[in-house]
Amino acid sequence: MAATLLAACGQKKDVAPADTAGSEAVAKVNGDELTANQLSIALLKQRGMRPDAGDAQAKQVLDQLIDEQIVAQKAVAAKLDQDPKVVAQIEAARRDILARRFLEAAAETAAKPASDAVQKFYDSRPALFAQRKVYTLQRIDIQAPDDRRTEVDAHVQSLKTSAELTDWLKSQKLQFTTKQEQDAAEQLPPLVLDKVAAIKEGQSIVVPSQFGVSALTLVSSASAPKSLADAGAAIEQFLGNQGRREVIMNLQKTIRDGAKVEYQGRFAALAAATGDGASPASAPSLSVAPAASNAAPSASQNSSTKK
Incomplete structure (x- = not known):
């Protein structure tokens, strides 16, 4: 609901979006537009459904989005968007989205793993590959x-x-x-x-x-055994994810070190006692692809008996 309200309130502001791709309307609800981008985001939240889902499936999700928009409009009409708790939730969602996107953009700058790094990883784990x-x-x-x-x-x-x-x-x-x-x-x-x-x-x-x-x-x-040819793509993906995590951790430390952080109230004494303030805060969790050790297909075949 907070995310829906954020979208609804954002539409009222007279600010042109930086990226208009996907901004075409897919429905209007009491004059408020729902865009193709909003529908794509809603589709991504549906388990097992792709953004390019068929029209029938997309229509079902769009109907859900329309229902949410109607309720959100009622909430705004009831001035719930001015409720301090709702405002705090909207701001928390906005902060999380911005921080996550900033780190995602930074992670995209990580260099692609070199071929010798892939070879070294393969050679260093014979139980997973050559002697699997x-x-x-x-x-x-x-x-x-x-x-x-x-x-x-x-x-x-x-x-x-x-x-x-x-x-x-x-x-x-x-x-x-x-x-x-x-x-x-x-x-x-x-x-x-x-x-x-x-x-x-x-x-x-x-x-x-x-x-x-x-x-x-x-x-x-x-x-x-798995040859380097078989495992190379998964190893490269794993090392790439590792590189992106390192970029995020280093960036997080750099920007935290350059920020002026002042703990207030009861946290001021606690921070002074523990020496907090110099260490980076936890970065928003970013999804990563499976590790290289998951390259092979599942072979588990279990049968259980309780005693």
Whole structure:
């Protein structure tokens, strides 16, 4: 609603837009125009729908936009656009949009990764590429309280089979679920991949989980290497995203260092005590493409049994 009101109020101002592309009207609501740009933004918010969606789908979204505009007009007529809380929300939305676009524009200046950087990344991660494998794992997720995790860890390391472990867990009255899954190297977190790649078939490792620990037993592994030709595009995308993040972080620090920030009220003493003011504030979150480690298609095939 705040974004709609912002658009509605903005139309009343006698200021020509810097970019008129997409400004053609697609509908008029009590004299107020809804533009092709506004419709494109609304289409982007629809899950699985493209801006170039068919006319029937676009018409459905346009009808929703029209309904929002009618309600927004009623809100303005009721002077809700002058409510301090609404004004604050509109200003917050405006600030977020401007800051996000400024950083996006800066990120677009990042240089394209060089071919030698792509090669170096490929060579430095053989488990993901040249020596990539697909692992079949028996996974046991154990609901272990904090004071028993060390004990569970020790038993996982000492027992030879997952069957022995499940028997012990039953005797200890510890809740657990078990499933067999198949994961390509890039589907495992880096620290888990390093551990799994180092064990032999039949051996197990322990990793932390949300409610306790998980025991992973290596059932089998199959070699499935990725060549530089296959992985190069994804690596380049990952390095490009990394470069854009670095540009944003450096810019954020530069502009924060050059700004005059004065904390007020109760925050003044807090800032003085903690030495805040010199560090950059968190940048607005920007969407990034999947990392290079997600280059391969998903290979997970899970079956779960609760004990």
